[in-house]
Amino acid sequence: MPGAPTPEEGTDPLAALPWPLRGERIEIRPVTAADAEAVWRYRRIPEVQEWISTAPTSFGSFRPYFVEPSRMAVEFAIVLEEPDGPRVIGDIMLKIEDAWAQTEVQEAGRAVQAELGWSLDPAYGGRGYATEAVRLTIDLCFGRLDLRRVHAGCFADNEPSWRLMERIGMRREEHSRGTALHRSGRWLDGMNYALLASEWKVGAPEGSGFRIAAES
Template sequence: MSTTYAITVDGHLDDHGADRFRGLGIARNDDGTSILTGPITDQAQLYGVLAALSGIGATLLSLRVIEPAPSPVLDRPLHTDRLTIRPAKAEDAEATWSFRRLDAVTEWLTSRPAGFDDWRTVFSAPARLATTAVVELDNTIIGDLMLRREDAWSQQEVAGQATGTQVELGWVLDPAHTGRGYAAEAAGELIRYCFEDLGVRRIVAVCFYDNEGSWRLMERLGMRREQHGVRDSLHRNGQWLDSLGYAILAEDWKPTRP
């Protein structure tokens, strides 16, 4: 199994004799440095590249492993009668910010970005994109959804059997499009996808107790209330509020679409 490295050296490397770098790509930066990037299969190959750099007198500035971008939990667009639910892209940040910036939306969300630049940074992070889907109505983004696959709690001896068996869902809808059933339609399709396509056994969702619209949606989706925490969640207004946890098992799910 190979690991992708980024090796930065002082000076501009030329392509002559690039084969000594074991097929790594060479990028030359405006600051006078060069970066070698590419997969390296083992420590012997890595040592060979470093020795080749040393042999030409290149000064090593940094050596780091490039973590692969996580795969999206939603791997393709889904379609309902009215909506398209598709994997999020970095360029969707501006469209989602149009409703994410509203006080009526951020009231119950985990974070409230200071401005669009902050939101774009958060939204476009690879880990965030991998767990985010957007909801489109007639090619216009009207909401976004969280779809986070996770391991169920288990005892150590059976941990492997609990890997990836659970999904946590979350949703945000543009207030201009509420009251028409879009959130239930989109979330219901994600539930179908999780059970039928991902093959998970359990789906969970949480919210503040005061966020009535969210927990009523959970109940419309067939989820059952499993947890009521009493003043266990601190709101940004400084108050400790109750929280609710809902869940549904694959065996209890009833498809609503033909």
């Protein structure tokens, strides 16, 4: 039927949200295929490539990776309004997933948590933009999406990333020894951080003004 949502659109809680999310300085919205070049501009930089899971080495290989529908569905652009117009300065991954559960209660554990990920154009680093974007995303997870847990992992050597998680108040749940294989061939330590909804006040920190656009 023309105009009817596909089964995927109909059940995707992220697609149904009233984007964008508005922070004090940045906005977050779903990526589109038209963002590929803007994202590639910073994803191609060696210090960004160093720690991210997948690092294509040319735009020719990055674009098909970026526009793959299942990836685009969990990727969100961090947008800053510059004097010459809006600019994509980073991206956030928000992947809703099932919790581990015993067989008899698996249904109750479906789509109750999210894995988060991020990268930022280094030209915009050191000003708290990534922190603001992750806070907004966690607000969304524990607010409108009503999830019970968020988590994120990184290499232990990726100090800017785990510093960001600690700045936000995420809890270090794991520092594992030699568990993560870096593309250099080295087995590195890994870290995992998490937060439960009960540990987060939507809109925190107090007075920050972080709110979901439709509620402001």
